[in-house]
Amino acid sequence: MTIVIWVIIGIVVILLIAFVAVYNSLVRLRNQVKNAWAQIDVQLKRRHDLIPNLIEMVKGYMKYERETLEAITKARTVAQQATSAGPGERAKVEGELSSALTRLLAVAERYPDLKASQNFLSLQEELASTENKISFSRQFYNDSVMQYNNQTQMFPSNVIAGMAGFKQGEFFEVTVAEEKEVPKVSLT
Amino acid sequence: MWQQIRSNQTRSVFLVIGMGLLLALLGYFLGLYFFGSGTGGLFIALIIWAIMSLVGYFQGDNILLSVSRAKKIAPDDHPRLYNVVEEMKIASGLNKMPDIYIMDDPALNAFATGRDPKRATVAVTSGLLQKLNRDELQGVVGHEMAHVKNRDVLLMAMCAVLLGTIVVLAWYASRFLIFGGMGRTRRSSSSGGGSMGQIIILAVAIILMILAPILAQLIYLAVSRRREYLADASSALYTRYPEGLASALEKIAASTDRLKSANKATAPMYIINPFRKQGMSADNLTSTHPPISERIRILRAMAGASYEDYSIAYQQVLHTDKVFIPAAAAAAAGTVALRTAQPEAPEKLEEVQRARETTNALWNVHKYKTITCACGTKLRLPPTYKLPEVKCPHCGRINPV
Numbered sequence: 014m015t016i017v018i019w020v021i022i023g024i025v026v027i028l029l030i031a032f033v034a035v036y037n038s039l040v041r042l043r044n045q046v047k048n049a050w051a052q053i054d055v056q057l058k059r060r061h062d063l064i065p066n067l068i069e070m071v072k073g074y075m076k077y078e079r080e081t082l083e084a085i086t087k088a089r090t091v092a093q094q095a096t097s098a099g100p101g102e103r104a105k106v107e108g109e110l111s112s113a114l115t116r117l118l119a120v121a122e123r124y125p126d127l128k129a130s131q132n133f134l135s136l137q138e139e140l141a142s143t144e145n146k147i148s149f150s151r152q153f154y155n156d157s158v159m160q161y162n163n164q165t166q167m168f169p170s171n172v173i174a175g176m177a178g179f180k181q182g183e184f185f186e187v188t189v190a191e192e193k194e195v196p197k198v199s200l201t
Numbered sequence: 202m203w204q205q206i207r208s209n210q211t212r213s214v215f216l217v218i219g220m221g222l223l224l225a226l227l228g229y230f231l232g233l234y235f236f237g238s239g240t241g242g243l244f245i246a247l248i249i250w251a252i253m254s255l256v257g258y259f260q261g262d263n264i265l266l267s268v269s270r271a272k273k274i275a276p277d278d279h280p281r282l283y284n285v286v287e288e289m290k291i292a293s294g295l296n297k298m299p300d301i302y303i304m305d306d307p308a309l310n311a312f313a314t315g316r317d318p319k320r321a322t323v324a325v326t327s328g329l330l331q332k333l334n335r336d337e338l339q340g341v342v343g344h345e346m347a348h349v350k351n352r353d354v355l356l357m358a359m360c361a362v363l364l365g366t367i368v369v370l371a372w373y374a375s376r377f378l379i380f381g382g383m384g385r386t387r388r389s390s391s392s393g394g395g396s397m398g399q400i401i402i403l404a405v406a407i408i409l410m411i412l413a414p415i416l417a418q419l420i421y422l423a424v425s426r427r428r429e430y431l432a433d434a435s436s437a438l439y440t441r442y443p444e445g446l447a448s449a450l451e452k453i454a455a456s457t458d459r460l461k462s463a464n465k466a467t468a469p470m471y472i473i474n475p476f477r478k479q480g481m482s483a484d485n486l487t488s489t490h491p492p493i494s495e496r497i498r499i500l501r502a503m504a505g506a507s508y509e510d511y512s513i514a515y516q517q518v519l520h521t522d523k524v525f526i527p528a529a530a531a532a533a534a535g536t537v538a539l540r541t542a543q544p545e546a547p548e549k550l551e552e553v554q555r556a557r558e559t560t561n562a563l564w565n566v567h568k569y570k571t572i573t574c575a576c577g578t579k580l581r582l583p584p585t586y587k588l589p590e591v592k593c594p595h596c597g598r599i600n601p602v
Contacts, residue, residue, distance in 0.1 A: 045294070052291065134554075135280060142284035149292040152441065157294075 035170045039179050042161040046182050049154035053185065056147045057092070057107055063143060064089050064114075070136060071117070074127040081117050088113040104185055107147075114140065151185050158182035213356055216424050220363045220417050224250065227367060227413045230406045231374045234399075250366040257362050258316065269312075271302035271324045272566040279303065279562035281555075282330060285339050286323055289346045292439040299323050299349065303330070305563055309453040313345035314354055321349040330559040332456070333449050334551060340436055340446030347435030353428045360421050367417045371410045378407070425489045433496055434511035437503060441540040447500040454493045495519070506539050574600055 232242015299321035315321030437443035502514035
C-alpha cells in the first residue's frame with residue numbers, strides 16, 4: 014500500500030519538475046523575443062543618428078540634389094516619431110527611410126569627387142554595416158519569435174502555454190519591396 | 202535553435218563522459234595493480250585531472266593568444282572587421298561583443314577562444330583580411346562566433362584535459378611497469394593465492410594503458426569534428442548565406458601558406474587544420490577537422506539556411522542515414538530562406554582596398570606614428586624612432602616628428 018503512495022508521489026514530483034522546466038523555458042524564450050525587439054530599436058536609432066553626418070558630408074558635394082537630401086531628412090523625422098508604433102507600422106516607416114538612402118547613394122554615383130574621398134568610403138562602410146545590423150537584428154528577432162511560437166504550439170508545452178497565458182509573437186515582416194535591397198554602392 | 206544546441210551538446214557530453222569513465226577505469230586498475238587499492242588510483246587520477254583542469258581553465262586564453270602573437274584591435278583600427286564581428290554578434294544573439302585580435306601572418310586562418318560567451322575572443326590573420334570579401338569574411342567570423350555561442354571552446358578544453366590526463370597516467374604507469382614492476386611482482390607473488398588475480402589485474406592494466414590513450418584520442422577527434430559541422434551549420438544560419446563560408450573555405454584551402462605559429466596543441470582551435478597535407482581527403486579518423494571539400498559540398502547543397510537544411514545536405518553529400526540532428530529538434534527549426542550575395546565593387550579594386558585597410562590596422566596596432574609630408578607621402582615611424590625629424594624618401598623634405 015505504501016509503495017503505491019510513494020510511486021504516486023514520485024510521479025507527481027516528476028510532473029511538477031517538468032511543468033516548471035517547460036514554464037521557465039517559455040519565459041526565457043519570451044524574454045529573448047522582447048530583448049531581440051529592443052535590439053532592433055538600438056540599431057534603428059543608430060541609423061537615425063548616422064544620417065545627419067551623412068547629409069553634412071554630401072551636402073558640400075551635391076549642391077543640386079536638394080530634393081533627395083530633403084526626402085531623407087523627412088523620412089528620418091517620420092521614422093523617429095514612429096518609435097512607439099507596433100512592428101508592422103515601424104517596418105513600413107523604416108523601409109521608406111531605407112529606400113530614401115538607397116536613392117541618395119544611387120545619386121552619389123554621379124559625383125566622382127565625392128566617391129573618391131576617403132571619408133565617403135568609410136561612410137559607405139558604415140552605412141552598409143548599419144543596414145546589415147538592422148537586418149540581422151530583425152533576423153534574430155524573427156528567429157526568436159519562431160522558437161517561441163514553436164514552443165507555444167508544440168505538444169506538450171502548448172498545454173502549459175495555454176494555461177499560463179503565453180501568446181504568439183508577431184513577426185517583423187518587410188513590407189516595402191525596395192527595402193529588401195541593401196543600398197548598393199558600386200565604384201565602376 | 203536551443204534544442205539543436207542541446208541535443209548536440211547531449212551527444213558531446215556523452216562522449217566526454219565516456220572519456221571520463223575511461224580515465225576512471227585506467228586510474229582504478231593502475232591503482233589496483235601498483236598499490237593494491239583501486240580507489241587510491243582513482244583518487245590520484247582525479248587529482249591530476251583537477252590540477253590540469255585548473256591550469257587550463259585559468260590560463261587557456263592567454264596562452265593561446267600569446268603563442269599566436271595576436272594583437273588586440275580597437276574598433277577604429279579596422280572598421281570592416283569590427284562591423285562584421287558586430288553583425289555576427291547580433292545575428293547569433295551573443296550578449297557581449299567579443300575582443301578582436303589580428304595575427305600578422307599571410308596564411309589564411311581564424312580562431313575563437315573564450316570559455317564562456319561573456320569572455321569571448323575572435324582572432325583572424327591579416328592574410329585572411331586581405332584575401333576574403335565581405336560575405337566570405339562574414340561566413341568565417343560567423344563560424345568562429347558559433348564556436349563561442351555553442352560553448353565549444355569549453356567542451357574541447359575539457360576534452361583536451363581529459364585526454365591529457367589519460368595520456369599522462371598511461372605514460373607514468375608504463376614507466377613504473379618497466380622499471381619497477383619486476384621487483385613488485387616477485388614480492389607480491391609470495392602471497393600465493395593472490396598471484397592469479399595479480400596477473401589478471403596486470404593484464405587489464407596493460408590493455409587499458411595501451412588502449413585508453415588511443416580510444417581517448419579517437420573520442421576527442423570525433424567530438425572535435427562534430428563541433429566543426431555544427432559551427433558550419435550555425436554560421437549558415439546566422440549569415441543566411443552558406444555560399445559565403447563555402448567560398449571562403451575554398452580560398453583558404455587553396456592557399457599554400459602555412460600558419461607560422463600553429464602547433465599540435467592549438468591546431469583544433471583554428472577554422473581549418475593548419476597541418477593539413479595538400480590533397481588529404483580521407484583521413485577522417487585522425488583529423489580534428491572534417492575534410493574541407495566535404496564541408497564545402499555540404500554548405501553548397503543547402504536549400505535553406507536552417508539546421509534542418511544543413512542536416513539534409515549532410516545526409517545527401519555523405520550518402521549516409523546518420524542523423525546529424527535528431528528529428529524532433531530538426532522539425533522545430535522550420536525552413537529558413539537564403540539571402541542573395543552582397544553587391545560589391547570589382548574584385549581587383551576591393552583587394553587593393555582591403556590590403557590598404559589591413560596594413561593600416563596593423564600600423565595602428567603596433568603603435569606606429571603617421572606623418573603626412575607636404576608632397577602627399579605618408580611616413581610611418583616605428584614607436585622606437587627617437588630622432589626629432591625625418592627625411593621624406595619621396596621629395597627629400599625634412600619633416601619634424
